[in-house]
Amino acid sequence: MSVRIGVITFPGSLDDRDAQRAIRLAGAEPVALWHGSHDLEDVDALVLPGGFSYGDYLRSGAIAALSPIMAEVKDAAAAGMPVLGICNGFQMLVEAHLLPGGLIRNANQQFIRRDQRLRVENASTAWTNAFRAGDEIVVPLKNGEGGYIADGETLKRIEGEGLVAFRYLGINPNGSLNDIAGLVNERGNVVGLMPHPEHATEPGFGPDTAAAMRSGTDGLGFFASAMAAVAALAA
Amino acid sequence: MPTIVVDVMPKAELLDPQGKAVAGALARRGEDAFSTVRIGKRFELTVDGEVDDAVLARAREIAEEILSNAVIEDVVGIEVVE
Numbered sequence: 230m231s232v233r234i235g236v237i238t239f240p241g242s243l244d245d246r247d248a249q250r251a252i253r254l255a256g257a258e259p260v261a262l263w264h265g266s267h268d269l270e271d272v273d274a275l276v277l278p279g280g281f282s283y284g285d286y287l288r289s290g291a292i293a294a295l296s297p298i299m300a301e302v303k304d305a306a307a308a309g310m311p312v313l314g315i316c317n318g319f320q321m322l323v324e325a326h327l328l329p330g331g332l333i334r335n336a337n338q339q340f341i342r343r344d345q346r347l348r349v350e351n352a353s354t355a356w357t358n359a360f361r362a363g364d365e366i367v368v369p370l371k372n373g374e375g376g377y378i379a380d381g382e383t384l385k386r387i388e389g390e391g392l393v394a395f396r397y398l399g400i401n402p403n404g405s406l407n408d409i410a411g412l413v414n415e416r417g418n419v420v421g422l423m424p425h426p427e428h429a430t431e432p433g434f435g436p437d438t439a440a441a442m443r444s445g446t447d448g449l450g451f452f453a454s455a456m457a458a459v460a461a462l463a464a
Numbered sequence: 465m466p467t468i469v470v471d472v473m474p475k476a477e478l479l480d481p482q483g484k485a486v487a488g489a490l491a492r493r494g495e496d497a498f499s500t501v502r503i504g505k506r507f508e509l510t511v512d513g514e515v516d517d518a519v520l521a522r523a524r525e526i527a528e529e530i531l532s533n534a535v536i537e538d539v540v541g542i543e544v545v546e
Contacts, residue, residue: 288533295530324533331535333474334481378478378536404479 232257232456235272237302239264239293243280244315244427251427252276255452264296273459274311274355275302277318279371279425289332289374290320299325309462311355311455312419316372319411319421328412328421329387330379335372336404344436344445345370345424346398347410351391354413355458356420359450366447367436368424370402375423377405377412387412395422418458426451466515468523471541472532473504504540507531515544 234252236259238245249259260272269275282293293299299321306312306327314322322328335341344367349360360366379387384406387393395411403423411422426448429435435445474480483502490498509523520542527539 287531288536291530291533323535329535331533333478333536336479336481338481338485376479376481380535404481 232274232459233260233270233272234258234274234276234452234455235260235262235269236276236278237262237264237298238278239280239282239296239317239321241280241282241284241293242278242317244425245278245280247425248276248278248315248427251430251448252452254430255449255456257452257456262298264293264298266298267301269298269301269305272310273462274455275305275313276427277302277312277314277321278427279316279318282317282321285374288320288324290317290322290324293317294321294324303327306414306419309416309418311458313356313451313455314419314421315425315427316375316423319423320374322419322421327419328414329383329392330377330412332374332423333376333378334374335376335402340371340373341375341402342371343369343402345400345402345410347395347422347424348398350393350396351413351417353417354394354420354454355418356451356454357394357413358457359454365398366450367429367438367445368426368448369428369436370424372403372423375403375405377403377409377423379406390415394420395424466511467545468509468511468515468520469541469543469545470507470509470523470527470531470539471504472507472527472537473502473540474537476502476538478536504537505531520544 252259352362429448487501
């Protein structure tokens with residue numbers, strides 16, 4: 230039985246189809262879900278994709294976080310289902326209080342697009358178990374509001390409890406506190422990050438590597454991790 | 465019709481990149497009387513009928529829970545204008 234990973238499309242989602250494609254390349258079955266529905270269609274895991282839901286009105290991800298389907302997403306997250314928020318999806322997860330802190334305009338006011346080096350800080354999450362802690366990966370980054378912030382107490386807690394999943398390496402592209410690129414919740418099933426692993430899953434279309442141009446597929450590990458996490462939950 | 469005006473500002477201790485960019489532009493134009501600029505949001509909620517305590521209380525909740533994000537912003541004012 231193949232693992233079914235749902236990708237929720239919101240008004241203004243851009244990378245939902247890319248996420249579906251990445252899931253298929255990783256060997257799972259992508260399931261297209263709709264923000265206005267209350268039906269998760271029996272999926273085993275969920276991806277909240279990147280884009281500019283509701284034109285980033287109010288705050289990035291804020292209006293999408295109020296979508297009908299987010300009630301079911303919250304219930305599923307509380308029940309331990311693997312949930313990944315990519316870029317705008319990460320912004321939705323913090324707006325929905327599934328992850329702590331917030332994301333603001335990049336410190337330099339620029340929209341950034343680059344192949345970004347990351348360090349996997351926590352390799353025991355539902356979306357990182359295919360990596361080892363300390364692994365360096367390269368994944369495309371493209372955002373205008375990716376500056377991670379939290380108050381001092383929250384920052385101390387997430388660092389102390391190992392909730393930083395990914396950190397920017399080489400350059401901090403957006404002014405994120407402590408170079409934080411992605412977070413995981415206490416339970417380890419909900420992960421959010423600004424960079425786009427779904428854009429590094431197919432040779433010829435990924436970031437450059439030392440071996441060849443556009444050959445980077447480090448993003449596949451995210452989806453392989455979720456498949457392993459789903460198998461572990463079923464066992 | 466009565467309108468409830470909600471003002472939201474980024475938290476004082478956080479970087480406000482938009483405000484900083486405007487302050488930079490003012491400085492370049494020689495506007496040296498203004499040292500900092502911070503940019504917030506104003507929401508106008510039009511009410512059908514009377515603004516009673518219940519409506520105002522609900523507006524306050526919406527301001528805290530939806531119109532602002534307490535992690536990055538503060539609601540700095542709620543007032544009723546006719």
